[in-house]
Amino acid sequence: MNVLETKLKGCFIIEPKIFEDKRGYFFESFNESQFNKLTSTSSKFIQDNESFSTKGVLRGLHYQRGVYAQAKLVRVIKGKVLDVAVDIRENSSTFGQYVIVELSEKNKKQMYVPRGFAHGFVVLSDTAIFSYKCDNYYNKESEGGIIYNDPTLNIDWQLPNNELIVSEKDIILPTLDNAKL
Numbered sequence: 001m002n003v004l005e006t007k008l009k010g011c012f013i014i015e016p017k018i019f020e021d022k023r024g025y026f027f028e029s030f031n032e033s034q035f036n037k038l039t040s041t042s043s044k045f046i047q048d049n050e051s052f053s054t055k056g057v058l059r060g061l062h063y064q065r066g067v068y069a070q071a072k073l074v075r076v077i078k079g080k081v082l083d084v085a086v087d088i089r090e091n092s093s094t095f096g097q098y099v100i101v102e103l104s105e106k107n108k109k110q111m112y113v114p115r116g117f118a119h120g121f122v123v124l125s126d127t128a129i130f131s132y133k134c135d136n137y138y139n140k141e142s143e144g145g146i147i148y149n150d151p152t153l154n155i156d157w158q159l160p161n162n163e164l165i166v167s168e169k170d171i172i173l174p175t176l177d178n179a180k181l
Contacts (some may be wrong), residue, residue, distance in 0.1 A: 001028070003038040007101040008087045010114035011100055012039050013074075018108060027108060030133070039112060043071050045133035049064040050077075053123045053130065056163045060120015060170065062084055065157065065181065067138030068142035069115040071135045082119040082158050086146065088181050089116035096176060098153060101131075116145050122157045122164065142164035144180055145173040152176055 002015040014035075016027040019028065036042055061084065064070045074083060086098040102124070103109050113119045121130065125142060148157065148166060157164065175177075 001031070001034060007096050008085065008097060008099050008117075010041070011085050011087075011094070011099055011117065012014065012112040013117075014074065014110040014112060016108055016110070022166055029110075030073065030170060033102065035073075041071075041112070041114070043073070043112075044080045044122060044137045047072065047134045047137060050129060052166070053128050055123050055126050058120065058122040058148055058164045058166050058170070061118040061148060061173070063088060063116075063118040063121065063138065063144050064139065065142045065144055067091065068136055068139035070138075071107050071115045072113045072119060072132045073110055074100040074103065074113060074119070074121075074130065074132040075110040076088065076103040076105055077096075077131050078105050079123060079125035080106075081123050081125075081128050083111050083121045084112045084116040084119065085111060085114070086156060088118050088146075088179070090109070092116070092180055096109070096152065098155060100155070117136045118144075120148060122159060124158065145170065146176050146179050147171075147173040150175045
């Protein structure tokens with residue numbers, strides 16, 4: 001696997017080594033020993049999640065606070081998404097900055113989103129199956145979020161606003177300046 005550092009400390013893009021021949025392909029989607037060695041982390045993933053969405057569905061920007069903070073290793077099994085991680089670590093030199101990567105079934109890239117980041121994605125293909133590992137369990141009371149169209153962040157989701165499908169819960173999230181971090 002190839003691990004690419006992003007401009008945000010602790011956030012990585014992972015490119016797995018893919019073996020292809022006339023039968024198809026094979027790749028190792030996760031190897032704890034290699035992952036921890038190459039990222040200098042010690043994440044122990046305890047939960048796998050999967051979502052199915054149609055084009056324009058925007059999920060996020062979500063995070064967990066305190067003892068329930070979560071790191072995630074995200075990837076796309078089918079389709080294509082624009083994936084976003086926002087640094088919300090208040091003492092970080094990159095607070096409020098974000099990384100964007102296209103994840104797809106074709107490129108098989110993954111993104112490691114460390115604790116202290118908000119995360120979200122928008123589906124660019126007709127449909128997408130999105131999978132992610134978490135290193136902590138979800139806790140409703142520790143959940144937080146930032147509105148996807150926060151003018152301070154100014155994220156280009158690559159789709160016109162009228163094509164975005166956002167949940168009622170996500171449409172009323174606060175801006176980063178007003179979020180409970």
